[in-house]
Amino acid sequence: EPEVTQTPSHQVTQMGQEVILRCVPISNHLYFYWYRQILGQKVEFLVSFYNNEISEKSEIFDDQFSVERPDGSNFTLKIRSTKLEDSAMYFCASTGRGRNQPQHFGDGTRLSIL
Amino acid sequence: AQTVTQSQPEMSVQEAETVTLSCTYDTSESNYYLFWYKQPPSRQMILVIRQEAYKQQNATENRFSVNFQKAAKSFSLKISDSQLGDTAMYFCAHSGGSNYKLTFGKGTLLTVNP
Known part of the structure; x- marks a missing residue:
């Protein structure tokens, strides 16, 4: 069964550095999402992306964050200047055929800010 | 805005027994979907079951079933x-x-004891 792939699985970065989290959604999917889960807390929506633009973003998704689909297969989340509170698990998800279809999640990237 | 409430932070059950996890929600949407996701210690997000709000019939998936009470805005997993x-x-x-983003509850940690 096709999968959503995320790399790296674990990223350790110094505070203030830029980090790029990468995702390869399922190939025929059209709608893409990023979610964040701080350790021990619930999963929170960050941003949705469709037709090469952001369709919705949460309050968490401030100017430090950006998303891109640079080459038709990868879907990236960039954090420009990381803070300690950005330490979390970041999940990419995608869905196809319609936004009402179940979202398929990647295995996540654990981001640790030192 | 949507909210999802899971009032049971932890539950335990004996192997081979039946357990029910509770969930209530609030939404202003007329057309929506409800899901249960499982997150094992590896922290993957695995879809367990999906319910379309316009369907009265409760969804089932092998050993997993839901009790969907639309008027009460209740969606429990058995x-x-x-x-x-x-x-x-x-x-x-x-x-x-419009974007079918997922809004999650805080989760219930289920332990199955041998």
Whole structure:
């Protein structure tokens, strides 16, 4: 069964550095999402992306964050200047055929800010 | 805005027994979907079951079934014949609106004891 792939699985970065989290959604999917889960807390929506633009973003998704689909297969989340509170698990998800279809999640990237 | 509430932070059940996890939600959407996701210690997000709000029939998936009470905005998950591999965090989630982003509850940690 096709999968959503995320790399790296674990990223350790110094505070203030830029980090790029990468995702390869399922190939025929059209709608893409990023979610964040701080350790021990619930999963929170960050941003949705469709037709090469952001369709919705949460309050968490401030100017430090950006998303891109640079080459038709990868879907990236960039954090420009990381803070300690950005330490979390970041999940990419995608869905196809319609936004009402179940979202398929990647295995996540654990981001640790030192 | 959508909210999802899981009032049971932790539950335990004996192997082969049945357990029910509770979830209530609030939504302004007329067309929406409800999900249960499982998150084992590896922290993957695995779809367990999906319910379309316009369908009165409760969804079932092998040992997993839901009790969907639309008027009460309740969506509980029943796991029959519990197995050790069912030990995980279970998240209830709502999807709706123009982008069908997922809104998660805080989760219930289920432990299946031998």
